[in-house]
């Protein structure tokens with residue numbers, strides 16, 4: 214059970230199979246409780262009874278332990294990327310903002326320039342991994358069941374199946390959710406948040422943790438701007454108000470507007486990683 218978001222992922226599948234249960238690589242939600250005492254008390258709460266006064270402190274401790282463990286595993290992922298000069302990006306957004314479409318178009322544009330591999334995260338189905346494979350890149354699908362985010366251990370397991378080549382671009386599509394994926398480092402070089410113009414300008418203000426955690430924002434579906442009420446300048450201003458360092462690209466993944474700038478940024482990022 215994830216104490217950050219309350220999700221549980223006992224139905225986790227990686228490419229349709231339950232992950233191996235070896236201790237160190239076990240996805241975080243599968244691990245034995247950090248502290249049996251705390252877990253039992255959390256699970257035993259009768260919803261009709263008020264929690265004991267000390268519970269918030271225990272919950273915080275558990276959340277802290279879980280995130281600290283995730284950070285350790287993310288650091289191990291990051292070491293592997295550095296050793297193999299791999300550029301890893303973590304794509305986060307609400308469901309439907311265009312992550313998979315963006316990945317498909319990115320793969321189609323760059324697949325002859327560098328090895329590209331994808332880790333797909335969704336609660337159910339292998340639909341996105343199939344779209345990615347059809348675009349010409351190997352993909353591993355993680356199904357998180359009831360879980361609402363990927364964690365570093367899941368990504369480590371998926372990487373074993375991908376057998377990453379040196380100098381690859383690794384694109385990780387997180388579960389569609391603007392809340393919990395903000396807290397879980399996967400070892401990526403950059404977190405890329407995608408906001409589509411049908412979601413409303415106010416999302417950076419409503420979900421500040423995600424926009425603060427991100428390094429790059431893609432404002433997608435800009436081809437729809439003539440047809441809807443959405444103030445793109447205001448959305449960008451809100452995002453920069455939360456995170457002044459955010460790099461912003463306005464794009465249409467389907468029509469291709471703005472894509473050359475995004476692709477050039479990716480190329481220069483990969484070139485830096487290769488040279489490092």
Ligand SMILES: Nc1nc2c(ncn2[C@@H]2O[C@H](COP(=O)(O)OP(=O)(O)O)[C@@H](O)[C@H]2O)c(=O)[nH]1
Pocket residue numbers: 306307308309310311312313314315389433434435436437464465466467468
């Ligand atoms: N008009 C428009 N539709 C888009 C764009 N990008 C994605 N879509 C559509 O948005 C829907 C959700 O896209 P998808 O890539 O599956 O989103 P994901 O859930 O974030 O992976 C699909 O119907 C896409 O065709 C875009 O730039 N413009």
Ligand SMILES: [Mg+2]
Pocket residue numbers: 312313314341386
């Ligand atoms: Mg998708």
